[in-house]
Amino acid sequence: MAMTRASVVGGSGYTGGELLRLIEGHPELELGQATSRSKERRTVANTHPNLRGATDERFVHPDDLEPTDVLFTATPHGYTKEQLPELQELADVVVDLSGDYRLDDPAAAEEWYGEHPNTELLEEFVYGVPELHREEMKDAELIASAGCNATAGILALHPLVEHDLVDPRVVLDVKTSSSAGGAAASTASHHAERSRVVRPYAPTSHRHQAEIEQETNLDVDITVHAIEMVRGLSVTAHSYASDSLEEKDLYKAYRGTYGDEPFVRVVKSRRGSYRYPEPKVTEGTNYADVGFAVDDTGDGFTRVVSFSALDNMMKGAAGQAVQCMNIALGFPETAGLEFQGMHPV
Ligand SMILES: NC(=O)c1ccc[n+]([C@@H]2O[C@H](COP(=O)([O-])OP(=O)(O)OC[C@H]3O[C@@H](n4cnc5c(N)ncnc54)[C@H](OP(=O)(O)O)[C@@H]3O)[C@@H](O)[C@H]2O)c1
Numbered sequence: 210m211a212m213t214r215a216s217v218v219g220g221s222g223y224t225g226g227e228l229l230r231l232i233e234g235h236p237e238l239e240l241g242q243a244t245s246r247s248k249e250r251r252t253v254a255n256t257h258p259n260l261r262g263a264t265d266e267r268f269v270h271p272d273d274l275e276p277t278d279v280l281f282t283a284t285p286h287g288y289t290k291e292q293l294p295e296l297q298e299l300a301d302v303v304v305d306l307s308g309d310y311r312l313d314d315p316a317a318a319e320e321w322y323g324e325h326p327n328t329e330l331l332e333e334f335v336y337g338v339p340e341l342h343r344e345e346m347k348d349a350e351l352i353a354s355a356g357c358n359a360t361a362g363i364l365a366l367h368p369l370v371e372h373d374l375v376d377p378r379v380v381l382d383v384k385t386s387s388s389a390g391g392a393a394a395s396t397a398s399h400h401a402e403r404s405r406v407v408r409p410y411a412p413t414s415h416r417h418q419a420e421i422e423q424e425t426n427l428d429v430d431i432t433v434h435a436i437e438m439v440r441g442l443s444v445t446a447h448s449y450a451s452d453s454l455e456e457k458d459l460y461k462a463y464r465g466t467y468g469d470e471p472f473v474r475v476v477k478s479r480r481g482s483y484r485y486p487e488p489k490v491t492e493g494t495n496y497a498d499v500g501f502a503v504d505d506t507g508d509g510f511t512r513v514v515s516f517s518a519l520d521n522m523m524k525g526a527a528g529q530a531v532q533c534m535n536i537a538l539g540f541p542e543t544a545g546l547e548f549q550g551m552h553p554v
Contacts (some may be wrong), residue, residue: 357525
């Protein structure tokens with residue numbers, strides 16, 4: 210049977226590199242083209258050394274893109290906002306990893322991401338979290354792969370919303386890694402400045418807050434810290450219930466919501482070093498690990514602490530984008546995403 214051709218705009222970036230790795234290992238896909246303006250004509254493996262021996266492709270300029278079956282756009286916010294109408298001419302399915310089409314509401318999209326020339330296309334995109342939108346994704350032609358912090362936040366909170374367990378105001382604390390900022394260097398990412406930080410870089414708001422609010426209908430207050438990790442992120446969400454809640458209620462909710470999900474694992478153990486979700490366990494995998502703790506405050510409220518951990522470039526970006534594409538094209542949902550991770554790392 211003919212393979213499905215997949216190309217990547219932004220192939221020289223961090224999530225683009227992960228997409229190329231996943232395409233090379235995917236049983237149904239073959240690599241079409243990978244673009245980079247700055248690395249045009251250089252080999253893919255020169256930029257992504259882990260792909261030595263897997264591909265001898267060279268980067269092409271985005272202007273030289275040819276028609277393809279699937280196009281992944283792993284470009285900074287702003288590129289697909291402008292280019293989507295032309296890109297649609299080239300591919301049957303477009304999966305955009307940027308924030309340009311994640312928000313349904315044109316006013317919210319412009320509030321968080323600036324002026325948008327194609328707001329009428331926002332409603333044509335399916336929001337790329339399969340655990341919430343699997344049915345709409347089948348046969349979808351336009352998918353907006355969700356943000357990394359947003360994916361983790363949404364998956365931590367979704368069972369609480371689905372089972373109507375907590376009050377609507379939630380505080381989210383996010384700890385994230387350096388690769389979340391992409392491959393381009395900045396003063397803040399210079400090794401001497403970035404190494405060993407615990408830096409609150411978005412203390413009171415972050416664009417992903419809007420996605421989490423859109424998908425959960427909760428009022429979300431978010432704080433993001435940059436910490437000493439190359440890959441991965443961890444979310445701790447604090448919510449309150451005016452009813453008394455016990456651990457068994459939370460087990461029931463989380464297992465009920467995620468019991469059949471191939472890429473969400475409920476992690477809550479009584480013993481061992483990894484009793485709660487831990488990003489390093491998910492490195493290189495498409496898993497999101499979620500968990501919870503219950504705190505009886507003694508004054509009539511229950512505090513629910515929800516956790517989520519994932520690899521920002523996998524379940525937070527390229528892996529989830531491939532999972533969405535698998536659903537859209539009718540491939541097995543786990544195709545090309547079976548890597549179980551390593552221990553210890
Ligand atoms: N990093 C993460 O953990 C993560 C997670 C979820 C979502 N995302 C989103 O995914 C997208 C890519 O992120 P990233 O971290 O992979 O970024 P990155 O490492 O900075 O890579 C960006 C890529 O886009 C290309 N590019 C930049 N401007 C372009 C333009 N105007 N036209 C065409 N190509 C252009 C770059 O190559 P040339 O400049 O050489 O063309 C490069 O290949 C972003 O929207 C980001 O927000 C990232």
